[in-house]
Amino acid sequence: QLQLQESGPGLVKPSETLSLTCTVSGGSISSSSYYWGWIRQPPGKGLEWIGSIYYSGSTYYNPSLKSRVTISVDTSKNQFSLKLSSVTAADTAVYYCARHRGYLPHYWGQGTLVTVSS
Amino acid sequence: DIQMTQSPSTLSASVGDRVTITCRASQSISSWLAWYQQKPGKAPKLLIYKASSLESGVPSRFSGSGSGTEFTLTISSLQPDDFATYYCQQYNSYPITFGQGTRLEIK
Numbered sequence: 704q705l706q707l708q709e710s711g712p713g714l715v716k717p718s719e720t721l722s723l724t725c726t727v728s729g730g731s732i733s734s735s736s737y738y739w740g741w742i743r744q745p746p747g748k749g750l751e752w753i754g755s756i757y758y759s760g761s762t763y764y765n766p767s768l769k770s771r772v773t774i775s776v777d778t779s780k781n782q783f784s785l786k787l788s789s790v791t792a793a794d795t796a797v798y799y800c801a802r803h804r805g806y807l808p809h810y811w812g813q814g815t816l817v818t819v820s821s
Numbered sequence: 822d823i824q825m826t827q828s829p830s831t832l833s834a835s836v837g838d839r840v841t842i843t844c845r846a847s848q849s850i851s852s853w854l855a856w857y858q859q860k861p862g863k864a865p866k867l868l869i870y871k872a873s874s875l876e877s878g879v880p881s882r883f884s885g886s887g888s889g890t891e892f893t894l895t896i897s898s899l900q901p902d903d904f905a906t907y908y909c910q911q912y913n914s915y916p917i918t919f920g921q922g923t924r925l926e927i928k
Contacts, residue, residue, distance in 0.1 A: 750865065750908060752917040765916040766822070799864055806912035807855055809876070811864035 705729040707800050707812035715794075715819050721787040725800030725812060732781045733758045738803035741774065741785045743796040744814075751796075755803050756783055790819045823847050823911050827920035833928040838899045842923045844892045844909035853913035856885055856894045859922075860905045868907075869894065899925075 711723035725739070732739060740755030754764035756774045764772050768787070776783040787794060797816050801808035824847035834840050844854065852872040857865035867876045869885035872892055882897040896903055904927050909920040 749921050750910075750919040752919070763915050767916070804870075806853070806915070806917060807867075807870055808910075808917070809867050809870070811866075814864050 705802070705810055707802065707810065709798060709800050709812045709815040711815065711817070713816060713818060715790055715817060716821050717791055717819055718789055721785070721790050721794060721817055721819070723785045723798055723800075723815065723817070725783050725785075727781045727783075727802075730802075732776060732783065733778050736804070738763075738805070739776065739783045740801055740803050740808060742799045742801055742808060742811075744799070745793075745796045752808075753785065753787075753798075792819050795819045822916055823850060823914065823918050825909055825911055825918050825920040827907075827909055827923050829923060830921065831924045831926065833926050834899055835928045836899050836901055840896050840899060840925065842894045842907055842909075842925075844887075844894070844920050846890045846892075846911055846913075849889045850911045850913035852888050853911060854885070854887065854892045855910045855912060856883075857908045857910065858903075858905045859908065865908060 706728045708726045715721045738755040738757050741753040744750050754774050756762045756776050771788045773786040795818050797814040799814045800812045802810040826845045828843050854872045856869040858868050859865040868879050868883050873885045884895050886893050907923045
């Protein structure tokens, strides 16, 4: 059964870089059928798509975050990662990784809360 | 970006009721519309894709309709497990965007 598990620091200081990894088990990240992406949700608020990546390395980013976001893939570890630079309190959120069927996030990890605070 | 607007923001209903949530897109998205259910502390769960296709394992009391700019999610007979927040999402083009959510609460 497919599982996606987010990992990384739960607390990041303002102006620093948020780094998260999503480990995929029960399926191959190198499958040609899927993209892999990140979505976030500030506490008590709605959902914001951050970006997605194909196993070949092709990426798509939300223009609102593009200047600060990097998504990468490591097929040898069956993982993909998110880096968000120059964070502020507005980046405090639950971060979800998800498998995408085309453009559609159809299978989500459980999410991890990242708090930006000094 | 394509803006997605849901109504109502909050809906109060009783077990057994038929409820409908509406989602409007700021421009045509054909049928590239999905609906998710989210419960507190949990990840969203895909219910409907391509406007009206039921995701595997989702009860048949959930249905979706619409195309272009106007879409609806209908729950034919509310069950206790259905009280949650529902989001629509367009995936016609990047960036993928979501509605602001509809909270379905017990009357």
